[in-house]
Amino acid sequence: MNMLPLRVNNVTKIFKNSKGQEFKAVDGVSLDIEPGKIFGLLGPNGAGKSTLINMISGILLANDGNIEVFGLDVKKDANKTKQLIGVVPQEIVMEMAFTVEEVLYYFCGMYGVPRHERKERIKAVLEDLGLADKIHEKARSLSGGMKRRLMIAKAILHKPKLLILDEPSAGVDVSLRQKIWSLVRRLNDEGTTIVFTTHYLEEAEQLCDSITLIDHGHVIKSGKLKGIQQEFSKNSIHFELFDRSVAPLAGVVEVGVEYEYPITTNLATDMAKLTSHYNHNLKSIRSEAASLEHIFLKLTNNGS
Ligand SMILES: Nc1ncnc2c1ncn2[C@@H]1O[C@H](COP(=O)(O)OP(=O)(O)O)[C@@H](O)[C@H]1O
Ligand SMILES: [Mg+2]
Incomplete structure (x- = not known):
């Protein structure tokens, strides 16, 4: 049987806000994640991404619904599922008084890496992350970027079959991101x-096979990235302008920094209509592959 690495089934998480009122940070979310893929969980700050990740990794308990990792329930089979997942949390959590080696040795123990393999494993992981020369440094003396790399090292030591990264690019410079x-x-x-979360939609465009967009705890779109882009591009032309103050052509809708024009006659005729109306003011114009940002703005009604 080909078990899915991750199956989130109608999961809800209720928190209390600062006034003591209950609200659903995650509201009936379902996801299926195919093996061997790169999956992006996208949404603005506060959408509920980290809350969902924390339920998958067992830090938080769901109020409703269930989560399975390779067919095992994360509540009932917590010990087994923890061996299968590696999680890099959004915040840096670290045993600052220990050396890099001690931190990793401790995690090897927690994940049941056999004693005789630990030294080798730690060495290999540190080399992968460019931290080999820091092995005897105290965690607290590492730079922010190095601490982040150590967080990744901790998550991959036990060779998890499912690696989850919560905002791996937030606050990270370009070279470390690469x-x-x-x-x-x-x-x-x-x-x-x-599986990774991000609010940088461009990053998801470059990396993901499939995505789920969430907003206010709800799934607003889910599927293959290519399919979603096509669905949103099929019947319209997208363009950008240098001068945004010129009178728009009838039917043009503003979506974030872009504009959208629904194809009414046919692609060639409507392209010609737009280019003649906007002329030298056109910065870019295209008829396919809507950007994720565009799609997101449309779905959340922030764009027009
Ligand atoms: N422990 C908590 N107690 C109360 N509210 C929380 C808690 N954790 C997160 N929230 C709230 O839940 C919502 C979703 O937060 P979060 O999952 O961190 O979003 P994201 O990771 O998508 O930015 C936000 O409104 C946040 O303020
Ligand atoms: Mg978050």
Whole structure:
């Protein structure tokens, strides 16, 4: 049987806000994640991404619904599911008084990496993350970027089959971001299923096979990235302008920084209509592949 790496079934998490009122941070979310893929969980700050991740990793308990990792329930089979997942949380949590080696040795123990394999495993992981020369440094003396890399090292030590990264690019410089992504891609090539959250939609466009967009705890769109982009591009032309103050052509809708024009006659005629109306003011114009940002703005009604 081909078990799904992750199955989230109608999961809800209720919190109390600062006034003591209950609200659903995650509201009836369902997701199925295919093996061997890179999956993006996207949404603005406060959408409920980390809350969902924390329920998958067992830090939080769902109020309703259930979560399965390779067919095992994360509540009932917590010990087994923890061995199968590696989670890189959004916040840096670290045993600051210990050395890099001690931190990793402790986690090897927690994940049941056999004693005689631990030294080798730690060495390999540190090399992957460019931290080999820091092995005897205290965690607290590492730079922010190095601490983040150590968080990743902790998550991959036990060779999880499902790696979950919560906002791996937040607050990370371009060069570290590239290093993280080349490592994640390699792990994916070797068979690890990847789930990551981001509010950088461009990043998701480059990396994901499938995505789920969430907002206010709800799934607003889910599916293959290519399919979603096509669905939103099929019947319209997207363009950007240099001068946004010129009078719009009738039928044009503003979506974030872009504009959208529904195809009424046919693509060629409508393109010609737009280029003649806007002329040199057109910065870009295209008829396919709506950006995720565009799609997101449309779905959340922030765009027009
Ligand atoms: N422990 C908590 N107690 C109360 N509210 C919380 C708690 N954790 C998160 N929230 C709230 O739940 C919502 C979703 O937060 P979060 O899952 O962190 O969003 P995201 O990761 O998508 O930015 C936000 O409104 C946040 O303020
Ligand atoms: Mg978050």
